[in-house]
Amino acid sequence: MKLYVFQVAPNPTKVRLYVAEKNALGDELPVEEVSVNIPEGEARTPEFLAKNPHGQLPVLELDDGRCFAESLAIIEYLEDRFPEPPLLGESPEARLGARQMERYIDVGVMMPIGQAVHATRSPIGLPPNPPVADAANQRADRTLAYIDEVLSDGRPFVMGEQPTVADCTLAAALQFGRYGRLSCVSSHERVVEWDENYRRREAVQGIVIV
Numbered sequence: 001m002k003l004y005v006f007q008v009a010p011n012p013t014k015v016r017l018y019v020a021e022k023n024a025l026g027d028e029l030p031v032e033e034v035s036v037n038i039p040e041g042e043a044r045t046p047e048f049l050a051k052n053p054h055g056q057l058p059v060l061e062l063d064d065g066r067c068f069a070e071s072l073a074i075i076e077y078l079e080d081r082f083p084e085p086p087l088l089g090e091s092p093e094a095r096l097g098a099r100q101m102e103r104y105i106d107v108g109v110m111m112p113i114g115q116a117v118h119a120t121r122s123p124i125g126l127p128p129n130p131p132v133a134d135a136a137n138q139r140a141d142r143t144l145a146y147i148d149e150v151l152s153d154g155r156p157f158v159m160g161e162q163p164t165v166a167d168c169t170l171a172a173a174l175q176f177g178r179y180g181r182l183s184c185v186s187s188h189e190r191v192v193e194w195d196e197n198y199r200r201r202e203a204v205q206g207i208v209i210v
């Protein structure tokens with residue numbers, strides 16, 4: 001399978017982290033990464049639009065040539081195909097909790113951080129828009145306060161003792177925030193500490209680069 005990605009872009013990074021975590025657990029996923037340079041327009045070429053008409057990353061190309069987008073759908077497909085060891089949790093309830101948290105983080109942190117970065121230091125050259133950036137920063141700040149509280153019991157990962165897809169989404173979002181030099185994370189000490197510890201781990205070396 002081929003996974004079309006671009007470094008630092010948060011949605012592809014979330015899937016890359018998931019694959020790296022699975023590999024670190026001993027499950028060598030047969031996924032080959034292909035870089036598509038978003039700022040240089042490579043996601044808008046006819047060739048790439050044939051893979052994803054929305055021109056967005058990540059895209060997973062199956063061995064039979066079929067292509068699928070949407071980061072969480074790709075992760076869930078990989079988890080269905082390679083269920084052991086699990087990265088969504090052991091029981092249905094654990095998976096429910098991990099998916100719930102992943103959604104909170106995607107909608108409440110990654111999306112507003114993406115909006116804030118594109119409204120301040122857009123990698124694809126969008127014009128600055130301070131009111132949009134401020135509102136998005138505030139939205140991210142609210143969800144980060146919630147995650148900070150979740151982490152207050154000293155757990156190493158968002159869902160407890162083991163990494164899940166929730167950690168992948170959070171780390172990918174925070175990296176994009178650092179790229180955009182956003183300040184919304186810095187006041188949440190436990191999130192900052194979680195992020196430093198997460199990035200230090202051998203499993204994810206070379207993926208979180210900013």
Ligand SMILES: N[C@@H](CCC(=O)N[C@@H](CS)C(=O)NCC(=O)O)C(=O)O
Pocket residue numbers: 009010011012038043055056057058069070071072
């Ligand atoms: N909901 C989609 C969002 C995908 C997305 O927004 N990808 C961004 C990179 S993080 C992209 O390809 N942007 C290029 C563009 O929209 O032109 C997912 O979860 O995969």
